Amino acid sequence: MNRVGQILLALLPLALLAGVIYFFLVQGPGPIGTAPVPIEQLDFERVVFRPDEVLVYVRNSGPNAVTIAHVIINGALWSFSMQPTETIPRLGRATVALSYPWVEGEPVTIELLTPNGFKFAHTVDIAVATPPFNWEALGAFALLGTYVGVIPVFLGFFWFPFLRRTGRHWMGFLLSLTAGLLLFLGVDALKEAFELAARVPEIFKGVGVIASALVLSFLALSVLGQKIVGSKLDPARARLSLSYLIAMGIGLHNLGEGLAIGAAYALGEIALGAFLVIGFTIHNTTEGFGIIAPLAKENIRVLRHLFALGLIAGAPTILGAWIGGFTYSDLFSMLFLAIGAGAIFQVVYEIFKLIAKDSQRTGKVVFGSLPNFAGLALGLLIMYITGLFVAG
Amino acid sequence: MNPRLSRRELLRLFSIGAAGLTGAAVLARAPSEPGGQETAPPERPHDMPLGISAGRQHPTAMDPLTFLTHFDYGRMSQLADGRTLREYELMALDQEIEIVRGMKFPAWTFNGTVPGPTLRATEGDLVRVYFRNEASHTHSIHFHGVHPAHMDGVFEQIPPGGEYIYEFIAEPFGLFLYHCHTMPVTKHIMKGLYGALIIDPKKPREPAHEMIMIMNGFDPDFDEENEFYTVNGIANYYFEHPIKVKAGELVRVYLINMTEFDLINSFHLHANVFKLYRTGTRLDQYEITDTVMLCQGERCILEFRYKYPGKYIFHAHQNEFSERGWLGTFEVVP
Numbered sequence A: 001m002n003r004v005g006q007i008l009l010a011l012l013p014l015a016l017l018a019g020v021i022y023f024f025l026v027q028g029p030g031p032i033g034t035a036p037v038p039i040e041q042l043d044f045e046r047v048v049f050r051p052d053e054v055l056v057y058v059r060n061s062g063p064n065a066v067t068i069a070h071v072i073i074n075g076a077l078w079s080f081s082m083q084p085t086e087t088i089p090r091l092g093r094a095t096v097a098l099s100y101p102w103v104e105g106e107p108v109t110i111e112l113l114t115p116n117g118f119k120f121a122h123t124v125d126i127a128v129a130t131p132p133f134n135w136e137a138l139g140a141f142a143l144l145g146t147y148v149g150v151i152p153v154f155l156g157f158f159w160f161p162f163l164r165r166t167g168r169h170w171m172g173f174l175l176s177l178t179a180g181l182l183l184f185l186g187v188d189a190l191k192e193a194f195e196l197a198a199r200v201p202e203i204f205k206g207v208g209v210i211a212s213a214l215v216l217s218f219l220a221l222s223v224l225g226q227k228i229v230g231s232k233l234d235p236a237r238a239r240l241s242l243s244y245l246i247a248m249g250i251g252l253h254n255l256g257e258g259l260a261i262g263a264a265y266a267l268g269e270i271a272l273g274a275f276l277v278i279g280f281t282i283h284n285t286t287e288g289f290g291i292i293a294p295l296a297k298e299n300i301r302v303l304r305h306l307f308a309l310g311l312i313a314g315a316p317t318i319l320g321a322w323i324g325g326f327t328y329s330d331l332f333s334m335l336f337l338a339i340g341a342g343a344i345f346q347v348v349y350e351i352f353k354l355i356a357k358d359s360q361r362t363g364k365v366v367f368g369s370l371p372n373f374a375g376l377a378l379g380l381l382i383m384y385i386t387g388l389f390v391a392g
Numbered sequence B: 001m002n003p004r005l006s007r008r009e010l011l012r013l014f015s016i017g018a019a020g021l022t023g024a025a026v027l028a029r030a031p032s033e034p035g036g037q038e039t040a041p042p043e044r045p046h047d048m049p050l051g052i053s054a055g056r057q058h059p060t061a062m063d064p065l066t067f068l069t070h071f072d073y074g075r076m077s078q079l080a081d082g083r084t085l086r087e088y089e090l091m092a093l094d095q096e097i098e099i100v101r102g103m104k105f106p107a108w109t110f111n112g113t114v115p116g117p118t119l120r121a122t123e124g125d126l127v128r129v130y131f132r133n134e135a136s137h138t139h140s141i142h143f144h145g146v147h148p149a150h151m152d153g154v155f156e157q158i159p160p161g162g163e164y165i166y167e168f169i170a171e172p173f174g175l176f177l178y179h180c181h182t183m184p185v186t187k188h189i190m191k192g193l194y195g196a197l198i199i200d201p202k203k204p205r206e207p208a209h210e211m212i213m214i215m216n217g218f219d220p221d222f223d224e225e226n227e228f229y230t231v232n233g234i235a236n237y238y239f240e241h242p243i244k245v246k247a248g249e250l251v252r253v254y255l256i257n258m259t260e261f262d263l264i265n266s267f268h269l270h271a272n273v274f275k276l277y278r279t280g281t282r283l284d285q286y287e288i289t290d291t292v293m294l295c296q297g298e299r300c301i302l303e304f305r306y307k308y309p310g311k312y313i314f315h316a317h318q319n320e321f322s323e324r325g326w327l328g329t330f331e332v333v334p
Helices: A002-027 A135-157 A160-165 A168-199 A204-230 A233-268 A276-296 A303-326 A328-360 A371-389 B005-018 B064-068 B185-190
Strands: A042-050 A053-060 A072-073 A077-078 A081-085 A091-099 A108-113 A119-124 B075-078 B084-100 B105-108 B119-122 B124-135 B163-169 B174-179 B195-201 B211-217 B228-231 B243-246 B252-255 B262-267 B274-277 B287-289 B290-297 B298-306 B310-315 B327-333
Touching: A042 A108, A053 A108, A072 A091, A091 B124, A119 B124, A135 A303, A135 B174, A160 A276, A168 A204, A168 A233, A168 A276, A168 A328, A204 A233, A204 A328, A233 A276, A233 A303, A233 A328, A276 A303, A276 A371, A276 B124, A303 A328, B005 B290, B064 B211, B084 B119, B084 B228, B119 B124, B174 B185, B174 B252, B195 B211, B211 B243, B211 B262, B211 B298, B243 B252, B252 B262, B252 B290, B262 B298, B290 B298
Parallel strands: B084 B124, B119 B195, B211 B252, B243 B327
Antiparallel strands: A042 A053, A053 A091, A072 A077, A072 A108, A081 A091, A108 A119, B075 B084, B084 B105, B124 B163, B174 B195, B211 B228, B252 B298, B262 B290, B262 B310, B274 B287, B274 B298, B310 B327
């Protein structure tokens, strides 16, 4: 009885809520009134260009079903077909297919008109043929991910011999440098996530998703870090774990970045010229440095871990490029960038803790120390300057 | 007074008007000089002095093929001085119309259609137009042509439920138009309050297959840019329903540009040339061409014959207009 009673008590407000909704539906809006024309909202998710064909993926993110009555492409009223139907239910998706002789490299503007006179427009600045799903395209995206994500991380590892020969008293500086690099990377990821949030349909509440993902990933990694780093491992193992955490945070960030780059490439929104790829490569080389810096002065056999660390940090870029390139979703790119940012901020926090521990050991202050400050500043500066190469 | 009419009410109104036609005492006094007056609201609020006039369409059923060749000559009677009196009825109505398959437009109309009925008189006739505003906004009728100041439809604004009688002598001959002249005029025209006024010369033009073509645009999302362009109100209609003409017969097109937002519109005839009579005010002066450009509110009369049977398109030579609905076909039959 008690348990049943408890459940009934929990359901009581829900039952009352259902009653209120029923009352409102039966009574009608009354003096509150309704809009003179139905409110309609459509979002463009993706535009696919095939030879003499344009496919437009749209989502109805408004409160009512939306019907497409006419399509205007580059100013011309054009015949079209729709899958599954010309009426899109609330939150439903549909594909508008136009048999249209689009011109490679020129802009394409698509306007969708509803019977109630609403017009939804979307412009693709540079129309390029969308890569079909085949081995060649998979390979191209893998190569893109490798250049942008994997190679830079491994390049950064080649600072390891240099770090080995650097005196222990430089450790605080180097760790602060790493923290600076990661701090910038985290903020950058957040910025990208917010940019995507502006494009995500309002109903999916992009900013709320970013805040939630950021906090949850920070806390989740804290729990994980507590289990590993905080346990009674010897300092060398603890630092190795920190490196893995850094690699994971960067990996999550790179997954989001890969999604965004793959999608932008597939949508023809960025001309991935040699310069941009080189820019990303330079920028992301700092990631490799960040991963190995905590290990520099530890007496462990690092070499066998380097391969794993590099893959954890870099390979998600390839995965992201595949997902982004073939099934584009702003929402997922945004989500992974936010998760990556949370993970990166957590890692920065762990690095500060490590510096603090070192400082206690050597009896120095953490933030007041000039080398630590200089390291952090240099890290931020390096990211800023290498970021200039990524002028997408 | 009910500012809006349901379809049923409107039909009822027309039948009452037709019944009251025979005893329309108001028609008895025919002033020798044109002069309009604002009338007191009649006892039966929906009663109009005339019933359904020749060009009256069912409010929702715009059929561009019928509209094309339908001219409202008005209710004719003889004045004491021998002149012909022509009486017409125009009613401002809020009416949702279809401007292209599947697209609705909340229009303001004369007699329920966009464009409104084509009024036709002969030079020298006394034209009397009973106007009644059954719409939800203030409107007026401004006729092009020669008439006294208070017949110009600018300073005399007719509120919802109000009436006005416009009266003037039809002069000079040519192709004119009428439209609402209530501020903001752009809004009142883009919503659809306009139509043609043809004044024939006393000595009629050569008999021909005559048609009215009013070029316009529609802006269903109200961003002050047209999404659709049409002739006679429905995009691509004459492309999907070709206009049949006979080879060799004289075709006369009364062409009017009522496009808002775009400065000009044009007409281009395929595989042929036409005689172009600007504004139709002279019979002896014309130009021979295949394309004519008209500013907003400008008119002309075109005459041509097709030599060879077959299908020929005509369209705005602004191709962006023709690709948004301003496209039609003549089907020339032997």
